Amino acid sequence: xxxxxxxxxxxxxxxxxxxxxxxxxxxxxxxxxHAFARLVALHEGMVFNLAARLLGETExxxxxxxxxxxxxxxTLGRFEGRSTLKxxxxxxxxxxxxxxxRWWRRRRKDRSCPIDALTPADEARLAExxxxxxxxxxxxxxxxxxxxxxxxxxxxxxxxxxVLLLREVEGLSCEExxxxxxxxxxxVKSRLSRAREALRRALPNGGEEVR
Numbered sequence: 058x059x060x061x062x063x064x065x066x067x068x069x070x071x072x073x074x075x076x077x078x079x080x081x082x083x084x085x086x087x088x089x090x091h092a093f094a095r096l097v098a099l100h101e102g103m104v105f106n107l108a109a110r111l112l113g114e115t116e117x118x119x120x121x122x123x124x125x126x127x128x129x130x131x132t133l134g135r136f137e138g139r140s141t142l143k144x145x146x147x148x149x150x151x152x153x154x155x156x157x158x159r160w161w162r163r164r165r166k167d168r169s170c171p172i173d174a175l176t177p178a179d180e181a182r183l184a185e186x187x188x189x190x191x192x193x194x195x196x197x198x199x200x201x202x203x204x205x206x207x208x209x210x211x212x213x214x215x216x217x218x219x220v221l222l223l224r225e226v227e228g229l230s231c232e233e234x235x236x237x238x239x240x241x242x243x244x245v246k247s248r249l250s251r252a253r254e255a256l257r258r259a260l261p262n263g264g265e266e267v268r
Contacts, residue, residue, distance in 0.1 A: 104126070147229070
């Protein structure tokens with residue numbers, strides 16, 4: 058590795074994730090194709106996983122992920138830095154998934170199916186949002202809980218599913234979710250409360266079977 062490259066990587070490490078993102082954005086604006094490839098590499102896992110959880114369909118999620126990065130590429134010049142780049146990309150993912158579901162409804166196509174993109178830790182956080190539960194001590198119990206949570210999550214409205222995933226899985230604060238969804242923070246908090254209650258009701262026996 059050349060001395061200049063070493064210096065660049067050292068500066069990025071000191072800047073941290075936010076500083077790295079800002080640096081990549083500036084490089085992208087200057088037309089550096091390698092910078093955009095690195096930006097995609099940083100966020101492609103998050104984009105695909107969130108899309109898969111919102112849509113419940115992995116093939117559609119791959120299509121959406123491509124659309125998301127195409128939109129990022131086209132509109133990156135308008136990114137003003139008022140939020141983190143990650144939060145800005147979250148907004149694009151949610152909007153693309155919402156548009157995809159509206160497309161399905163117009164054609165009366167039910168594309169919702171069990172979601173297979175949740176990790177055990179994701180499942181635990183979502184289940185805890187709707188009910189108390191013990192840690193995953195046995196594999197069979199974890200699989201049963203996973204199926205119950207995924208099925209319940211798929212039955213929520215898109216808006217409830219979005220706010221719940223952004224909070225419980227992606228770990229965004231209510232303030233960050235408000236910025237992502239362009240909603241007042243109070244609306245986010247009330248919607249999150251309703252989403253948790255809806256998840257609890259959607260779980261078998263109000264969550265009794267996954268405790």
